[in-house]
Amino acid sequence: MFTLPDLPYEYNALELVISEEIMRLHHTKHHQAYVDKLNAAVSQVPELTGRSIIELMKSLDQVPESVRTAIRNQGGGHYNHSLFWTIMTPDGTEGPAGKLQEDIVAKYGSFDEFVAQFNQKALTLFGSGWVWLTPDLEILAQPNQDNPLMQGGEEPLMGLDVWEHAYYLDYKNKRDDYIQNWWKLVNWSVIEQRYGK
Numbered sequence: 001m002f003t004l005p006d007l008p009y010e011y012n013a014l015e016l017v018i019s020e021e022i023m024r025l026h027h028t029k030h031h032q033a034y035v036d037k038l039n040a041a042v043s044q045v046p047e048l049t050g051r052s053i054i055e056l057m058k059s060l061d062q063v064p065e066s067v068r069t070a071i072r073n074q075g076g077g078h079y080n081h082s083l084f085w086t087i088m089t090p091d092g093t094e095g096p097a098g099k100l101q102e103d104i105v106a107k108y109g110s111f112d113e114f115v116a117q118f119n120q121k122a123l124t125l126f127g128s129g130w131v132w133l134t135p136d137l138e139i140l141a142q143p144n145q146d147n148p149l150m151q152g153g154e155e156p157l158m159g160l161d162v163w164e165h166a167y168y169l170d171y172k173n174k175r176d177d178y179i180q181n182w183w184k185l186v187n188w189s190v191i192e193q194r195y196g197k
């Protein structure tokens, strides 16, 4: 059985950028619902019992068709949000630093250019979805609850939720403001650790 992970901070801790109301709804309602529906789908197929969420994401093509869409959407929702909570922290952190910083600059020319390209993908993603930074430092926009693991990729370093439920109560239709503000919360120490793995 999959369970809802605790947030690594209080619900009101990100209010610089994201209100307590959004955080509570997002975690206790949206993420909880992905967990519940994922468990319901997995319970229909005994052979899937005991598989980790990463294994499920990486082997969707081997999951029986009867539950494949459910596991893609609900399992994706569970994996994506579990990562999302960890890469934010109340006041953000300085960063990135070290090898991650060097490699981002080598690839994009500057950190600001990297942020600009990431923001552009987040702003222009039509409908609901996520923008990811992959371990080879590609910026990837994917619809719905899809993630790079489903395409044979490795675990992303970080991701930004651009579903309206992530920002609408605070930002209404101004996705651009949410995206720009979100960088204030990014926990680069966690992302650097993920990059080092």
Ligand code: MN3
Pocket: 026, 030, 081, 161, 163, 165, 166
């Ligand atoms: Mn969400």
